[in-house]
Amino acid sequence: MTSLNPSQQQIVEHMEGPALVIAGAGSGKTRVITHRVAHLIEKGIPPSSIMMVTFTNKSAEEMLRRAEGLIAKREQINQIVSGTFHSLANRFLRRYAPLVGHEHNFSILDEEDSRDVVRAAIAECISKSERKFPTAAVVRNLFSMAFNKNVPIAQQVEKESPWLMDFLGELEALHTAYGKKKRENNAMDFDDLLANWHLLLTTKPDLELAGRIRFIMVDEYQDTNSVQAEIVELLARQHRNLMVVGDDAQSIYGWRGANFANILRFPDRFGGEVYRLEENYRSTPNILALANCSINNNTAQFVKNLYSVKPEMEIPRVVHVYDQQQEADLVTDQILYYADQDIPLRHMGVLYRNHMQSAVLQLRLTERGIPFMVRSGIKFFEQAHIKDVVAFLKVVFNPLDEIAWLRILKMLPGIGNTTAQRIFRIFREQQAVRLSPDNEALTKAVPAKAREDWLRLAETLKALIREGVTPTEMIDTVRQGFYHDRLYSSFDNAGEREAELKYLGEFAQKYRSLERFLGQLALVGSTVVRDYDEETQGDEDYLTLTTIHQAKGLEWDVVFLLGLAEGQFPHARCLEPPERLEEERRLFYVGVTRCKRYLEIYVPLVTFHNGMSEICRASRFVEELPEHVVEVTKAVGLENLQSRVSRRRELSVDF
DNA sequence: CGCGGAGACCTTTTT
């Protein structure tokens, strides 16, 4: 599609007031937004007064990439206020942090860091009682859920985790302690970014951002939670030029508080035009038929009439396979088959429900020499050695970052949790000391065993705080100096890890300031995954592997959907209540509608569960499809497998 | 108080 159709054009030219765009998969949602932004700029609206916001990093990247294709002037693109809610919150708060009780150089806690802070708070304020207190992970998750749904802790516990009712008092005390600790450490977690942004917009409506933004475009509006929706409303309060775009059928973040009722409420709250886009430009009619049949099994879905403008093509395939190994084999074969048909690898995507489902395939692809890029999986920047080195940069940036300090201190032999905390406390009391640990009071707290390494640490830190040191230089300094021995003594694959640290240094070259680099790492980096194939560089052709959640907004000619087994997809935890299951079905819908031409769905007979193989049934999402929309095949040798599997199971042989 | 080993426990999806 090269030009806009009339209904898209109409939306693009919609100049004033609120507008809601309800648009099906493949109907050009993001396209409408980017064209509209280009249109506004053409009309002379300053780019710096236009905001494009969305929920995930991937869609934010995609949005900006597409805008680049439409707007000639580089500096105009750079001026557009564009990103995820979290990245925009970060930008805004860097400037105004003192108004919410933080310094400008606040740290951003990732999920693991947050858990550590919660753990520390538990240790401090909950006495070891007879009762077994929930783990830090459970507590943190609870806090986050309550925030995302915008309800008090008590209500969240009562509704979703009644087994924690006994701990209600402790949990509330802990929540306070957690907040206090974050303030002491000059740190915000992901939720605080939004909460504080929201707070500023409410209490200081005259701050720069809200007034300057005249046009707001929100993509994937069905994925916003109530806090995000309110932020948008507050930003648009003055000029009311708010356009939200979404598709209730693609709402897949309900589990973290997203509420597609936000879409429904929009006309009541804002009024304005409602547009619908139902023409699908992406998929063949055969794929859409499958998608429509599937989504019609949802009762809480608005009927949508997606129709394709493309000619009929191949029927989507459902392939029954034995297990993940065979699945990986067959998918690899098919990838090579399509490659022979002159379909480049970059037009093929492999999608799955959870990261682990891709592990076997990654191995197979490597063996067969197919270059690929994992868009989501093992989180590269969250591995221990990466975090170890980054901790040094964090304390340079924010000397109050307790988590990072403790991490560093505990690397010294003879220093464990207790000593590390004692040292940190002394350090914090003597604010003036800042980054020079070769200080008397501190040195006294260091056990003799660690004395030598302590001096080396002091030296390293001194080198890092010199004026004008770039993030890359810092990383290299730590890697070659202080961290080198530790790396080789504590990991058996130290060589590999060192190579990854070198890569981290290269990655950091894009960032001159520590603030930008650390921000990137915390907000975007956690999902950036390094390409596994070393040769996958630059413009080389590679296959994409991704979770369905992160595939939203993307499209491929060939799509492989893996692991359509009951319990995996839909996931065992999402069978109840019905809303959960319907969200899973929407997830399937999202996966299917990523595909332009050739869709292959794989159904394994055996899956892994708790380290054991288990027979499972085909996913209901496949079973409930009418015969005419798919072509079902069984992998070679599968005919007798059912009985073979049952027999093995009786003998309880592990296979 | 650090540290290593043994055992329990969970392993959805994202910022």
Next chain:
DNA sequence: GGTCTCCGCG
């Protein structure tokens, strides 16, 4: 298969 927790030794 990997992380988190607990326990006992030095």
